[in-house]
Amino acid sequence: MKPKKDLSSHYTQSTPNWCPGCGNYGIWVSLKNALQELKLPAHKVVLVGDIGCSGKLAYWTDYNGFGSLHGRSIPIAEGVKIANSDLTVIVVGGDGGLLGEGLQHFLHACRRNVNIAVVLHNNQVYGLTTGQTSPTSDPGYQSSTTPEGSYETPLNPSLLALTAQATFVSASFAGNTPHLTQTIKSAILHPGFALVDIYQPCVTYNYINTYEYYSKRVYDITTTPYKPDNRFRAMKKSMEIEGGEKFPIGILYQDESRPSLQDNIQNRVAPLVKQSINNITVKSLFEQD
Amino acid sequence: MKLKNEFVIAIAGKAGQGILSMGDFIQHIAQNVGLYSFVWVDYPSLIKGGHNVVFIRISDTPIYAPVEQINYLIALDAESLEIHWDEIFKKGVLIYDKDIVKKEISQKPNKTQPFFGVGVPFNAISRGINKSTRYANTVAIATLHYVLGWELATYAKILEKKFKKKSQQIVDDNISAMKQGYEYAEENYDSIFTHQLNKGQAEPYYSIDGSQALAFGAIKAGVKFTAAYPMTPATPIFDHLAAHSDKYGIIAKQAEDEISAICMTVGASYAGARALTMSSGGGFSLMVEALGLAGITETPLVVVNAMRGGPSTGLPTKTEQSDLRFVLHASQGEFPRVVLAPGDSVELYQLIQESFNLADLYQLPVIVLTDKYLATSQMIFPKDTDLDAISVDRGILINSQKELGGDEKYARYLFTKDGVSPRALPGSNGITFHSGSDEHNEYGEICEDPHNRVKMMDKRMRKEKTMLPSIPKPKIYGHTNADITLISWGSTKWAAIEAIELLANHNILANVMHFNYIYPFNIAKTQPLLDKIKRSIIIENNATGQFAGLLKQYFNFEPEHSLLKYDGHPFYPDEIAKIILNQMF
Numbered sequence: 001m002k003p004k005k006d007l008s009s010h011y012t013q014s015t016p017n018w019c020p021g022c023g024n025y026g027i028w029v030s031l032k033n034a035l036q037e038l039k040l041p042a043h044k045v046v047l048v049g050d051i052g053c054s055g056k057l058a059y060w061t062d063y064n065g066f067g068s069l070h071g072r073s074i075p076i077a078e079g080v081k082i083a084n085s086d087l088t089v090i091v092v093g094g095d096g097g098l099l100g101e102g103l104q105h106f107l108h109a110c111r112r113n114v115n116i117a118v119v120l121h122n123n124q125v126y127g128l129t130t131g132q133t134s135p136t137s138d139p140g141y142q143s144s145t146t147p148e149g150s151y152e153t154p155l156n157p158s159l160l161a162l163t164a165q166a167t168f169v170s171a172s173f174a175g176n177t178p179h180l181t182q183t184i185k186s187a188i189l190h191p192g193f194a195l196v197d198i199y200q201p202c203v204t205y206n207y208i209n210t211y212e213y214y215s216k217r218v219y220d221i222t223t224t225p226y227k228p229d230n231r232f233r234a235m236k237k238s239m240e241i242e243g244g245e246k247f248p249i250g251i252l253y254q255d256e257s258r259p260s261l262q263d264n265i266q267n268r269v270a271p272l273v274k275q276s277i278n279n280i281t282v283k284s285l286f287e288q289d
Numbered sequence: 290m291k292l293k294n295e296f297v298i299a300i301a302g303k304a305g306q307g308i309l310s311m312g313d314f315i316q317h318i319a320q321n322v323g324l325y326s327f328v329w330v331d332y333p334s335l336i337k338g339g340h341n342v343v344f345i346r347i348s349d350t351p352i353y354a355p356v357e358q359i360n361y362l363i364a365l366d367a368e369s370l371e372i373h374w375d376e377i378f379k380k381g382v383l384i385y386d387k388d389i390v391k392k393e394i395s396q397k398p399n400k401t402q403p404f405f406g407v408g409v410p411f412n413a414i415s416r417g418i419n420k421s422t423r424y425a426n427t428v429a430i431a432t433l434h435y436v437l438g439w440e441l442a443t444y445a446k447i448l449e450k451k452f453k454k455k456s457q458q459i460v461d462d463n464i465s466a467m468k469q470g471y472e473y474a475e476e477n478y479d480s481i482f483t484h485q486l487n488k489g490q491a492e493p494y495y496s497i498d499g500s501q502a503l504a505f506g507a508i509k510a511g512v513k514f515t516a517a518y519p520m521t522p523a524t525p526i527f528d529h530l531a532a533h534s535d536k537y538g539i540i541a542k543q544a545e546d547e548i549s550a551i552c553m554t555v556g557a558s559y560a561g562a563r564a565l566t567m568s569s570g571g572g573f574s575l576m577v578e579a580l581g582l583a584g585i586t587e588t589p590l591v592v593v594n595a596m597r598g599g600p601s602t603g604l605p606t607k608t609e610q611s612d613l614r615f616v617l618h619a620s621q622g623e624f625p626r627v628v629l630a631p632g633d634s635v636e637l638y639q640l641i642q643e644s645f646n647l648a649d650l651y652q653l654p655v656i657v658l659t660d661k662y663l664a665t666s667q668m669i670f671p672k673d674t675d676l677d678a679i680s681v682d683r684g685i686l687i688n689s690q691k692e693l694g695g696d697e698k699y700a701r702y703l704f705t706k707d708g709v710s711p712r713a714l715p716g717s718n719g720i721t722f723h724s725g726s727d728e729h730n731e732y733g734e735i736c737e738d739p740h741n742r743v744k745m746m747d748k749r750m751r752k753e754k755t756m757l758p759s760i761p762k763p764k765i766y767g768h769t770n771a772d773i774t775l776i777s778w779g780s781t782k783w784a785a786i787e788a789i790e791l792l793a794n795h796n797i798l799a800n801v802m803h804f805n806y807i808y809p810f811n812i813a814k815t816q817p818l819l820d821k822i823k824r825s826i827i828i829e830n831n832a833t834g835q836f837a838g839l840l841k842q843y844f845n846f847e848p849e850h851s852l853l854k855y856d857g858h859p860f861y862p863d864e865i866a867k868i869i870l871n872q873m874f
Binding site for chain 1: 501510514535553578720
């Protein structure tokens, strides 16, 4: 018997299998709340999942989900968005996929200003493969691949995005779902590439960057005089995390003036999936020259 | 000269000397006077300098392959002369710049120089016109006209047409260079070598290269998205699509690498646009993981691999057919796929369209194998070819929840008898679904249940059987009951077909069995053809006989003889005939 579907809920019947207490739950709830609050029709939303605990989120909502490859969620999302700009396209992935395996795609999507939102589950470990060191692990982080403790300096996702000319750069915390919901909403609404770098506790493998750790250190920048309209200031702000004591959350930078990839395309070419492809004539191509 | 009614002109020099455009001019002239032409190129991997050659084969009968002969050589530098000295046919003609070639060249053939020599100061004449060497090539082509006994009228018309857009001065200077070159040759050389092939009655044809044929076919098929990363010899396909993108509503996106290129293509296709990516073997190597993604998510995907000499960087600008086994097995795990290998411009144009249909109908990746030789050779494409012969077939598409009826939940991977599940696109009204690179159940949800796994694997693999009616048997060219069958696949097609006639001169009745649908084989239709073969030779541009291995595996068929070539060059009909004569008869 086929299960009946309650289209009003947008909450899937298949249940996440993340560890109890995982930061992914907060992100999952916040993302679904953001989509609900934006009143986006479910069939017009595509979640492109990377590989890892975070990427499975794409399977666990009643929106469209495409489970992709490790590190490759961004270019797949770009292709979806370019082909059908009516769709809201959101990437869900982790620090391993988006900043390790697929860093090049992350950087080029920033400068390409494709109108997609990237929800970066930054838990500073490779959870699904049992806790190995990630591109954002703190120095000294010990795991099966770095038993002596990591001696590499972690990447700073927001700073990276800013140097790569991203037009929307934000940070939030999986333990603060109201804030995260609002931030994801802003990212989805932004007309261009949008990053939400989320501090996400991994309760199983990361005993340092815990809920408690972040709760003590994050602060909402809207409670300060900070304005997200200056790239240089945003870079400075994003570097606060490098001391390990202060984690600003909120929109660090937003520039709505730069045309998105979609803006550039729309002037030239009709939406790809809406074009009829029957009876195209090519004789003139043969005749030329 | 060992000629029927045909000859080959070679233009040799350094990259950047305008050799390709000279080849274009000569091809155009030949076509304009009703002659058939076939143009191929040989060049190294660099931008300026190096040794480059363009070959123009001209005939009054249809020709579709390169031949190993040079009747007329236009040498634009001294090095070209040394390299090709021994290749110029007896009583052929060397056309060179007197001021550049210091070597003593005799006007008439002798013991050490079996060909005629015609030296004209290309550069000096050009400098006399506008103090630069920009018209030297025009002088050279004019000299060729004198040697061939061709009238200048056609050339003058083409020069006018080509340069009028730039300025009348450039037209006038070119005409002047043309006349002076011709006159110089006329005054200084006796007309003793003229080849009497100055007009013909060729059936009207387009002269297009394989990259154009493929791009035009893709446009016809409704490709709306393409992404690629530059790599020789695949890039021209992308360039042609980009050049016509505005007119045909196509987005051509240069990606940051081949991984991104194929992933964007998968994304665009999942969203519903017909999408294409292309590369050569190196780039295809990077695409391999995403090929499997298309396989398990059942996303239609068309990938062109324009092969070149491998492995690794290999021979970037030379031809080879050595990626066959690679593309057949590329990516981990097992999933259905189609591999096609067109053999000429018409097949490229048509099979790329079939590829899009097969990809849509059966929701799987289709790989089209071409190579440097096909990509860059300008072939005859008969004008009476029906350009609209293949219509678009997108397979089963569900457009809204309404079509499903009631509140039934859409199952993207519904278990069906033929293995093909009705496809919905994201954005379809009222339908949401999951697609995953994880093994999944009918609803696209992650599922590791062994029972489901087997059912889902069987469903996907079943598509290879379902599609068999769409897979034709190999084509036979020549007598059905031949003494010997030449087996070709992909680009070796016409060298093999032209060898039939050469063998007939020796009273050997030969035919060609040409494969362009490589995988899956339609075994039921193909086996009887193979069983009928008396003697056979397989012709492949690789070192290990990759296709022969497939014939053994799928048909238990072993060709009597195997002709393998992996020196970076395509096959010539002559060399095929010679091997058969020397080693088999």
